[in-house]
Amino acid sequence: MAIIPATWDMYEMFQAIFQAPTYHLIFEALLILWIIKLIFSKSYAPGKTVLTEKEKEALIEDWHPEPLAPDVPDDHPVLQAMNNNIISGKAEKYVTVRGKRCINMATLNFLGMVGDESIEAVTIKCLRKYGVGSCGPRGFYGTMDVHLELEDRLAKFMHCEEAILYSYGFATIASAIPAYSKRGDVIFCDEGVCFAIQKGLVASRSLIKYFKHNNMEDLERLLLEQQAEDQRNPKKAKATRRFLVVEGLYNKHGDICPLPKLIELKWKYKLRIFVEESFSFGVLGASGRGITEHFGINVDEIDLIAASLENSIGSCGGFCCGKKYVIDHQRLSGLGYCFSASLPPMLATAAIEALNIMERDPGICQTLRNNCRMVHDGLSKLSYFHVGSDPLAPIQHLYLTEPSADRDLDTCTLQKIADEAIKNGVALTLSRYLEAEEHHLPLPSIRVAVNAKLSNEEITKVVATIAEASRTVLCTSSL
Amino acid sequence: MNVGVARSDDNPTHYYFSQRGMWVSYILIIFMAHLLILSMPFFSTPVAWTLTNVLHDVAMFMILHVTKGTPWLTLDAGKARTETQWEQIDNGEQFTPTKKFLTIVPMALFFLASFYTKYDTVHFVINAGFCALSIIPKLPQFHGVRFFGINQWCR
The missing domain is CATH 3.90.1150.10 (Aspartate Aminotransferase, domain 1)
Known part of the structure; x- marks a missing residue:
C-alpha cells in the first residue's frame, strides 16, 4: 500500500488491517453498529408504565377504600x-x-403508692419548682438534678453499678432489647412474655426462638440445637450473640420464672440474660428488690434488669440497671432514651419518694x-x-x-x-x-x-x- | 456532575460514576495499568494489550455486575442489596450518558487490542470473549436477570 510510507514505525501494524480476517471485520462492524445505536438511543427509566385515561378510570372505579376505623358492633x-x-x-x-x-382490685398499685400523701406533697413541691414537662430528651436539655438523683437511687437500691431512666414503662424493655441484639443474633425468649418485650424482639430484627412458658427442658432443647448449629459453623458462631429474655414475674400468667435454673443455663451455654422485672420489682424479695433478692442470687449474675416504675412505684417511666459498661451503651443506643422527652421531673420526684418509703419501711x-x-x-x-x-x-x-x-x-x-x-x-x-x-x-x-x-x-x-x-x-x- | 455538593440521594452508587472527573480518572487508570504491564520486559506488545483488555474486562465485570448492594455506604438495607452496581447506576435508567460511556470503553479497548495484536486469531478469541463478558450484561434486556440463579441475592 503506497499511502503509508514504508519507513514509518507503525507501517506493519497498519498493513495488518488490510490482511485482517473476515470474521474479525464482521465482529468489529457489529461493534461499530452497536456504538452508533448507543449514541443515538434515548435514555429511559425502566418499569414506568404509562396509563391511558380509560385505564385510569377503571383503576379508580375498582378501588374501594377500607374504613379508617374497623366496623365494631356496639355491644363489643x-x-x-x-x-x-x-x-x-x-x-x-x-x-x-x-x-x-x-x-x-383493678389497677396495678401494689404498694399503694398512688394516693400516698407524702408522695403527693413532694410532687406538688417539685411541680412548683420545675413546671410540668422536662422540655427535651435527656441528652438535649432534658436532664434535671432529680433524674440523676433517681438513677443514682435506683442503682443503689438494686445494688447495681448504674441505672438508666426511661420516660415510658413500655418503651424501657422495648428499647433495651434492640440496643444490644441486632440482625444475626439469636434471642431465646419465654412464650409468655408481655407485649412490650415482644415489640422489643421484633425491633431487634434478631432470630427469635420461643420456648414453652417456664419449661426449662424446652429451653435446653433449643440451646442444644443452637450449640450443634454453632459447631457446624464456628466462624458464624463467633459473631453471633445469644440472649435469654425472661420476665421475673409474668404479667400474663402471674407466675415466677425459675431464675436459678436460668442462671445455670446462662453460664453453661454462654448466654446474656435480660430479666424484665416490671411486676416483680417492689413485690418479690424481703425489701422489694425483685426476683434476684427472692432467690438470693447476686444481681451481678444478671446482665440487664429492666423494670417499669408504673406498677409498684406508682409513678411513670421505667429503668434498666446493671454493670456500668452495659448500661452506658443505652445512653446512645436506647432509642426510647435518646429520642423521647425525659420523665417529667415531678414524676421522678414521686419515684424517689416512693423509694424512700420502701427503704424506710421494708x-x-x-x-x-x-x-x-x-x-x-x-x-x-x-x-x-x-x-x-x-x-x-x-x-x-x-x-x-x-x-x-x-x-x-x-x-x-x-x-x-x-x-x-x-x-x-x-x-x-x-x-x-x-x-x-x-x-x-x-x-x-x-x-x-x-x-x-x-x-x-x-x-x-x-x-x-x-x-x-x-x-x-x-x-x-x-x- | 458535581463533587462536594449536598445530595438528597443516600446511595452513592446511583451517581458516583457520573461525577466530574470520574470518566477521565477511569481512562487514566486503564492507561496507567497498560503502561505498567507494557513496562514488564517479558511481555511483548500484543500480549500487553490483550492482558490490559482482559484485566479491564474482568475487573469491570466484578465491579459492575457481581458486586451487589452499596459498598460505599454499608447502612443500606433496602432495595439496593438485591441489585448489582450496574443496575443501580443512574437509578436503573437505561442509555444514560454514563452507561453509554461505560459500554463504549470496553469496545474501544477491543479495537485497540485487535489493532496491536495484528488481528491474530488466538488474541481475537480471547479479546472478543472477554469483551462480550463485559458488554453483554450491560444490555437493557439483561437488567435484573440472573442466569441459573447465579449471583442471586438470597436471605
Missing part, C-alpha cells in the same frame, strides 16, 4: 367496658366507678405478700374459677374452670362477673390483650390486682363478692 365487650367503667377521682385503694365506691413488701397469699387462698376456694397465679404474685388471674370453645363468650361471661362485682363494691377488670398481635394468647381471665394497703376484712369482702358475683352470673346464665 371492650367498647362496653370502656363506656361503662368510667372512674372519677383518684385510683387509689378505693375507686369510684360510675358513682359507686369500690375496693380497687415491711410493706411483707404486708403485700401476706395480702397476696390471703387473696390467693381465698380465690382458690372458689368453685367456678381456677387461679393460675403464684401465691406470691400481686396479680391473680382467675380463669373459668369450664371454659367454652368460644373465646368471646368467655370474655363476655367474665365481663358480666366483673360488672356484677362492681355493683357490689369491688372494682375488677379483665386482662386485656391485642389479640391479633400477641405471640401466645392466654385464656381470658379476670386480673385481680392486690394492694398492700388492703386490710384482712377488705380481702374477705373481695373474695366473698367475687364468689357471689360469679354465682349470680353463672347460675342465671346456665338456667
Whole structure:
C-alpha cells in the first residue's frame, strides 16, 4: 500500500488491517453498529408504565377504600367496658366507678403508692419548682438534678453499678432489647412474655426462638440445637450473640420464672440474660428488690434488669440497671432514651419518694405478700374459677374452670362477673390483650390486682363478692 | 456532575460514576495499568494489550455486575442489596450518558487490542470473549436477570 510510507514505525501494524480476517471485520462492524445505536438511543427509566385515561378510570372505579376505623358492633365487650367503667377521682385503694365506691382490685398499685400523701406533697413541691414537662430528651436539655438523683437511687437500691431512666414503662424493655441484639443474633425468649418485650424482639430484627412458658427442658432443647448449629459453623458462631429474655414475674400468667435454673443455663451455654422485672420489682424479695433478692442470687449474675416504675412505684417511666459498661451503651443506643422527652421531673420526684418509703419501711413488701397469699387462698376456694397465679404474685388471674370453645363468650361471661362485682363494691377488670398481635394468647381471665394497703376484712369482702358475683352470673346464665 | 455538593440521594452508587472527573480518572487508570504491564520486559506488545483488555474486562465485570448492594455506604438495607452496581447506576435508567460511556470503553479497548495484536486469531478469541463478558450484561434486556440463579441475592 503506497499511502503509508514504508519507513514509518507503525507501517506493519497498519498493513495488518488490510490482511485482517473476515470474521474479525464482521465482529468489529457489529461493534461499530452497536456504538452508533448507543449514541443515538434515548435514555429511559425502566418499569414506568404509562396509563391511558380509560385505564385510569377503571383503576379508580375498582378501588374501594377500607374504613379508617374497623366496623365494631356496639355491644363489643371492650367498647362496653370502656363506656361503662368510667372512674372519677383518684385510683387509689378505693375507686369510684360510675358513682359507686369500690375496693380497687383493678389497677396495678401494689404498694399503694398512688394516693400516698407524702408522695403527693413532694410532687406538688417539685411541680412548683420545675413546671410540668422536662422540655427535651435527656441528652438535649432534658436532664434535671432529680433524674440523676433517681438513677443514682435506683442503682443503689438494686445494688447495681448504674441505672438508666426511661420516660415510658413500655418503651424501657422495648428499647433495651434492640440496643444490644441486632440482625444475626439469636434471642431465646419465654412464650409468655408481655407485649412490650415482644415489640422489643421484633425491633431487634434478631432470630427469635420461643420456648414453652417456664419449661426449662424446652429451653435446653433449643440451646442444644443452637450449640450443634454453632459447631457446624464456628466462624458464624463467633459473631453471633445469644440472649435469654425472661420476665421475673409474668404479667400474663402471674407466675415466677425459675431464675436459678436460668442462671445455670446462662453460664453453661454462654448466654446474656435480660430479666424484665416490671411486676416483680417492689413485690418479690424481703425489701422489694425483685426476683434476684427472692432467690438470693447476686444481681451481678444478671446482665440487664429492666423494670417499669408504673406498677409498684406508682409513678411513670421505667429503668434498666446493671454493670456500668452495659448500661452506658443505652445512653446512645436506647432509642426510647435518646429520642423521647425525659420523665417529667415531678414524676421522678414521686419515684424517689416512693423509694424512700420502701427503704424506710421494708415491711410493706411483707404486708403485700401476706395480702397476696390471703387473696390467693381465698380465690382458690372458689368453685367456678381456677387461679393460675403464684401465691406470691400481686396479680391473680382467675380463669373459668369450664371454659367454652368460644373465646368471646368467655370474655363476655367474665365481663358480666366483673360488672356484677362492681355493683357490689369491688372494682375488677379483665386482662386485656391485642389479640391479633400477641405471640401466645392466654385464656381470658379476670386480673385481680392486690394492694398492700388492703386490710384482712377488705380481702374477705373481695373474695366473698367475687364468689357471689360469679354465682349470680353463672347460675342465671346456665338456667 | 458535581463533587462536594449536598445530595438528597443516600446511595452513592446511583451517581458516583457520573461525577466530574470520574470518566477521565477511569481512562487514566486503564492507561496507567497498560503502561505498567507494557513496562514488564517479558511481555511483548500484543500480549500487553490483550492482558490490559482482559484485566479491564474482568475487573469491570466484578465491579459492575457481581458486586451487589452499596459498598460505599454499608447502612443500606433496602432495595439496593438485591441489585448489582450496574443496575443501580443512574437509578436503573437505561442509555444514560454514563452507561453509554461505560459500554463504549470496553469496545474501544477491543479495537485497540485487535489493532496491536495484528488481528491474530488466538488474541481475537480471547479479546472478543472477554469483551462480550463485559458488554453483554450491560444490555437493557439483561437488567435484573440472573442466569441459573447465579449471583442471586438470597436471605
